[in-house]
Amino acid sequence: MRVSSRGGPVVEPVVEPGADVVEVLVGFAATVRAAGVPVTPDRTAAFLAAVAEVGVDDRDGVYWAGRSTLCGDRDHLRPYDLAFEAWFTGRTVRQGRPNPYQRPHATAMASLGDVPRGGSEVEEQQETVRAAASDTEVLRHRDVGELDDAARDEVRRLLASLDVRQPLRRASRRRRARHGELDVRRTLREELRRGGEPGPLRWTTSGRRPRRVVWLVDVSGSMAPYADVLLRLAHTQVRAAAERRGAGSARGRARVEVFTIGTRLTRVTTAMQHRDVEAALKAAGEQVPDWSGGTRLGEVLRAFADRWGQRGVARGAVLVICSDGWERGDTTLLAEQVERLHRLAHRLVWVNPHRGKLGYEPVQAGIAAVLPHVDDFVAGHSVASYVELMEVLAGA
């Protein structure tokens, strides 16, 4: 969009003569913030310093100065572009307006229009969940605070009784030990302290660090009764990881990631960091556009693998997919993506609440397609099954 064919900058003043330059620029920074980019005062200050370098006469320069100082993520670039256009040409975006970009990390996808309707035999058997895998994406916000008392009690008991240890992996940093490999440095250093007299040998062994856990929680209609509880479970683990390393420390946060899947993929890790579970679920509920909508499991898993998984979030992690595997039509893509995630992840755990039901057989096309690539297939419908799930996770 921006003009920048090399061969000289486009000299075009961005500030009309007579206007207060600082006011205009600070106003622009505020507009960018209103467009959903977290612009802090120090970023604004950096922006002013950068503009002082390029000069206000150079429109292109101002654009790049702002883009490099006010933005800090790829997701910020589009809101920034729009805000720049609006502020320096049309001036249509004003501070404080509700803005259309405040839906972070929602990966947009095509509509489900071409998926064939009609019932196969499997669908007939699944009367109860049939309505859920609909092809209309229900873009509505759900009030996650509305739970009946019984469910609330159950969740409380569940949270109280659960052991939320994270799985461990080998760390590259070593630690002291009674046996293992010779710790040359420590041995020598102690020897040095004694003036070079030889002494006992010291040993090191490789340390252990928590392994990353990634939750993918299906929030489509067919999973509606369980999604809430599963997110609470994920929240418990996010908080436990954060508290183990000191409340709110960045390191703890990186260890548990939570995404919701439905017709879209939404990252809710940040929302899940609220200390209070109700606040966390409320924040997540506001962020998730496709609560109780349909599913496009295969496509969403591909979006996850492309955007997050392959880049490293899923690498070596324990991947927990909570879904009933309800996929309309062709399951080739779903199977392909699960196979791929299985290769990326250290362990793939599939939680299917319907598995816990009496007489359940994994005959549904979706779940049958993914089962060969799943390490652990667990139920997720009762407190007992969550205890089992946590044991599986701790041992993974």
Add this chain to the structure above:
Amino acid sequence: MNGAPESAESLADALLSTGYLPDEGLATVAWLAMRLQRPLLLEGEPGTGKTALAEAVAQATGAELVRLQCYEGIDASQALYDWDVTRQVLHLRAIEASRGEGERVEVEAAEKSMFDERFLLERPVLRALRTTPSVLLVDEVDRSDDEFEAFLLEVLSTYAVTIPELGTVRAETPPFVVLTSNRTREVHDALKRRCLYHWVEHPSLSREIDILRTRLPDVPPRLAEQVATAAHRLRGEGLLKPPGVAESLDWVRCLVELGARDLDTQTAAVTLGAVLKYREDADRVRGDLDRLLAG
């Protein structure tokens, strides 16, 4: 050319002369980072020339390039400095051995000589601070962990480090710092705020052709064009790992080695391994080569 360039244009020209064709706006942002003495955080798909920028800037400004490759578990002693303990012990033994009969070892002097420059193992960050001019490349910072980011933030805010035994080392002129990230993990906000940010896109078709021809001057123009076009189409195919410019360059080099003048179905099929690094991707593309290479 030496030192910081006068303007963004002159930096762009200097980069061009080293064979690096900067991304749109990248020269401006890099120049701003130099002027404001702030680190430059480059994010983008693998193979879009993030690391190459640091190399090109170093070459263009006549600065020394110091590279720090990050990995999980990296810590300050691998980035900053370390003492060569073995040599220190040997030194102590030498002092003991060399003293004459009845003489005493001068404790203070001996101690002082232990923590001498020559026992100091300089690691990349310290080397960059002590070399002027220099370019410090912190590669793949997303692979390190949060403790290391905090440490980096400290160094990059003050451009100084303190070695208890020697004192504080402060950079005469702060090095030009380039951090690259493949976005496998979000870099911490505090570190991001300290940096200027730039997202490096895959280049446009015409720029990619230019890049191929600049980096590999011996390549027949037609071949460069064909490879760039094919690479562009591959990026739109929804592959597991779309090829970057680095892969296009490799591909052209392979074709040149084979003595190919043209990219046809046959030569493409045998050299596909240079661009596609996943079996699934290769399988998918192999059956469809005619369409990809058409026109």
